[in-house]
Amino acid sequence: MRRFVPLARKVNFILVSSLALGIGAAIVYLAYAQNRDLRRANAENLQRQSEILYQSIKNAMLPGEAPVAVRLFADIRQATGTFEVSLYRADGVEAFSDNRTIETVNANLERIYFRAKPLLMSDARMIAADMNFTRAVQERRTVLYQQAEGERSYALIYKTLLNLPKCAGCHGSTHTVRGVIHIRSDVTREAVQQRNNLLLAAAIFAVLVPLLAVLLARFLQVTLVRPVRHLGEVCAGVRGGDFSVRARIGSRDEIGALGERVNEMVQGLYERFQLSKFVSGSTLQSIRNRERGAKASMTLFFSDVRSFTAYAERHPPEQVVEALNRLLNVQTEIIHRNGGDVDKFVGDAVVAVFSGERREENACRSALEIQEELGRAAGYDGLKVGIGLDSGEVILGLVGSEKRADFTVIGDHVNVAARLCAAARPGMVLVTESVYSPLRARVKARGPAHLKVKGKTEALAVYQILALPGGPA
Amino acid sequence: MNPRRASALLPHVALAAVALLALSCARPAPRALVPADYASWERPTERDLDYPVPGHEDHRRRIYLNQSGEDVRITERQGRVVHEYPEGTVIVKEVYAGLQFRQGEAPFQLTVMIKKPKDPLARGGWLWVVRDMASGQETVIDYEFCFDCHANANEPHPYGDKNPRGEFRDYVFLPYRK
Numbered sequence: 001m002r003r004f005v006p007l008a009r010k011v012n013f014i015l016v017s018s019l020a021l022g023i024g025a026a027i028v029y030l031a032y033a034q035n036r037d038l039r040r041a042n043a044e045n046l047q048r049q050s051e052i053l054y055q056s057i058k059n060a061m062l063p064g065e066a067p068v069a070v071r072l073f074a075d076i077r078q079a080t081g082t083f084e085v086s087l088y089r090a091d092g093v094e095a096f097s098d099n100r101t102i103e104t105v106n107a108n109l110e111r112i113y114f115r116a117k118p119l120l121m122s123d124a125r126m127i128a129a130d131m132n133f134t135r136a137v138q139e140r141r142t143v144l145y146q147q148a149e150g151e152r153s154y155a156l157i158y159k160t161l162l163n164l165p166k167c168a169g170c171h172g173s174t175h176t177v178r179g180v181i182h183i184r185s186d187v188t189r190e191a192v193q194q195r196n197n198l199l200l201a202a203a204i205f206a207v208l209v210p211l212l213a214v215l216l217a218r219f220l221q222v223t224l225v226r227p228v229r230h231l232g233e234v235c236a237g238v239r240g241g242d243f244s245v246r247a248r249i250g251s252r253d254e255i256g257a258l259g260e261r262v263n264e265m266v267q268g269l270y271e272r273f274q275l276s277k278f279v280s281g282s283t284l285q286s287i288r289n290r291e292r293g294a295k296a297s298m299t300l301f302f303s304d305v306r307s308f309t310a311y312a313e314r315h316p317p318e319q320v321v322e323a324l325n326r327l328l329n330v331q332t333e334i335i336h337r338n339g340g341d342v343d344k345f346v347g348d349a350v351v352a353v354f355s356g357e358r359r360e361e362n363a364c365r366s367a368l369e370i371q372e373e374l375g376r377a378a379g380y381d382g383l384k385v386g387i388g389l390d391s392g393e394v395i396l397g398l399v400g401s402e403k404r405a406d407f408t409v410i411g412d413h414v415n416v417a418a419r420l421c422a423a424a425r426p427g428m429v430l431v432t433e434s435v436y437s438p439l440r441a442r443v444k445a446r447g448p449a450h451l452k453v454k455g456k457t458e459a460l461a462v463y464q465i466l467a468l469p470g471g472p473a
Numbered sequence: 474m475n476p477r478r479a480s481a482l483l484p485h486v487a488l489a490a491v492a493l494l495a496l497s498c499a500r501p502a503p504r505a506l507v508p509a510d511y512a513s514w515e516r517p518t519e520r521d522l523d524y525p526v527p528g529h530e531d532h533r534r535r536i537y538l539n540q541s542g543e544d545v546r547i548t549e550r551q552g553r554v555v556h557e558y559p560e561g562t563v564i565v566k567e568v569y570a571g572l573q574f575r576q577g578e579a580p581f582q583l584t585v586m587i588k589k590p591k592d593p594l595a596r597g598g599w600l601w602v603v604r605d606m607a608s609g610q611e612t613v614i615d616y617e618f619c620f621d622c623h624a625n626a627n628e629p630h631p632y633g634d635k636n637p638r639g640e641f642r643d644y645v646f647l648p649y650r651k
Contacts, residue, residue, distance in 0.1 A: 141616045162622050163527035165630040165646075173525040 008217070008225045015220070016213045023209055031201035035194045042155050042187055043144050050142070050159040050183050053085060057161065057181065070096050082186035087161070090137050090177045092130075105170045136160050136180050146187075153191035157183045227255045231262055243270035299359040299391045299435060300413050301340065301352035301366065302421035303331060306384050308348040315381075323381050324348055331370050331385075338366040343409055349421075353394075353409055360435045363389050364443065364468050367429040375427055384427050388420025391434040419453050420462060429465045436463040443468050506611050507585050507604050511537045511565040517649040518633070523572050526632065528622045529584065533569040538562070538649050541588075545649055554640035556648055562588035564645065581606050584619075586644070596620040597644050620644070 087095040136158035159181040237245035249259035343351040354363040367387040394411035420430040447463035514537040525531035542562035567580035583604040590598040594615040601619035623644040633647040
């Protein structure tokens with residue numbers, strides 16, 4: 001069997017995972033995009049700065065004013081503090097650190113054009129071993145990279161300086177790359193900001209997801225989980241026989257509609273349950289079994305209230321209904337107690353059937369008890385019934401249309417019992433020969449009298465039952 | 474489809490999607506930008522260039538210009554002479570190993586300018602292409618290198634007629650003249 005997983009847990013799982021995924025993806029993307037833009041802006045800045053330097057170096061070099069360039073670099077370093085510029089020859093030696101270039105230029109021009117200068121730098125650097133530098137020289141293209149030194153982060157660029165045609169006059173034509181501009185920009189602040197962006201994103205995620213999850217879970221709990229559980233409780237109540245339970249769901253949505261539907265269903269069940277108190281067990285049985293018709297030997301019981309129409313006219317409707325219900329109730333109770341089934345009520349009349357071996361006896365006993373009860377007890381407004389009984393073979397079956405069918409008894413004997421009932425005076429029990437003869441030895445009766453019945457040529461022998469000594473079977 | 478089988482299929486589908494994505498992002502197959510018959514074209518200068526120049530260094534060079542390039546438009550704009558090569562112009566420069574001419578020698582490299590102003594890789598309206606003859610591989614140089622130097626063709630320089638009046642030569646050092 002599959003394990004029971006509470007709805008709340010499933011919903012929470014879906015919620016938390018989709019929130020985590022959705023918000024996570026959004027935040028990760030945002031943080032990523034922000035950092036990427038920051039990096040991109042940094043790189044673009046550096047490119048632009050190197051471009052500007054390139055242009056100024058190109059023009060400073062032309063008149064051979066190397067010292068101007070050297071001073072420019074030093075000034076930039078000093079002014080910005082975060083920005084370091086240097087220039088290397090293609091062989092990796094820092095430019096202006098010696099007079100070699102001047103010597104080459106003079107040789108190319110075949111005269112002393114530039115005078116050798118006192119050394120401009122004391123701490124000439126070599127960077128030939130730097131891979132990025134080598135790439136810039138060999139591939140003749142700008143190389144951008146990042147570097148961390150301890151706590152600080154740097155963005156760096158190598159920009160190749162070409163031996164342009166206008167340079168070739170002095171510098172010769174045998175090489176393409178003259179040197180490399182190197183810029184190192186301190187981007188520690190930006191790096192910290194990048195890290196902070198990530199931390200902030202993580203913090204937002206850590207706070208937002210649980211918060212939203214709790215809020216949403218709460219919402220679903222109230223709108224979905226709790227009503228469903230409540231409906232379950234209602235169903236359990238009904239199953240336990242409590243028809244007074246009702247779903248109380250205020251919401252005007254599908255769940256609310258379901259609640260109303262359930263309430264209607266419980267009401268319907270309740271009504272049917274009430275009905276089953278009156279309707280015969282065999283009726284219910286056959287409704288269940290869907291019997292389609294059968295013949296059976298039965299004793300038919302027919303009672304009906306004397307002068308009920310006159311009574312109904314004289315009394316207020318509530319009182320009429322109440323009195324009638326009391327009458328039907330007591331008859332039903334006595335019939336059931338004696339093993340009979342109420343087949344139906346027709347206005348103030350009761351049709352009942354008795355089957356089994358002692359059907360005549362049980363029917364007679366029921367009839368006598370009913371008359372005794374109505375004769376003795378107050379509370380029936382003096383209403384009395386007449387009762388007729390007949391025994392014989394009847395047809396049992398579901399009769400009616402497809403929408404509405406009742407299980408009932410059909411046959412001549414039903415009519416005979418009804419005829420006897422009609423003939424009985426208040427408080428009287430009339431039976432036919434077929435009921436009387438099995439009980440002849442024990443029953444106290446008067447008769448036979450002869451009764452003309454519609455559709456029959458011969459008059460019927462009718463007995464009035466007075467008493468049936470001996471306890472119930 | 475049974476959902477379990479579908480979920481088993483999912484990783485494969487994802488993998489395939491990633492692979493497709495990777496493929497589509499990968500570099501496109503090398504394209505043949507340089508026509509094979511360039512040797513039959515006009516030559517802007519009959520001379521073999523046997524002096525070293527920066528950018529092409531100490532290699533002997535020979536330049537060819539295709540038919541479209543012969544229709545170069547030379548106009549004057551705001552007092553400056555302006556050369557404009559029509560779209561489709563191809564200038565091929567053969568680069569030979571040594572400076573000395575040797576019988577039957579083939580170039581080891583072509584450096585090529587292709588006028589294609591709308592190409593996103595173009596700089597100054599030209600595609601700058603290097604073709605390695607041994608492998609046949611063509612590389613488009615979309616960064617500063619070629620373009621930066623060739624910008625000097627538009628001001629006085631030491632080559633050819635030296636462009637003494639600083640005409641706009643459309644980045645070509647040795648312009649074609651009918």
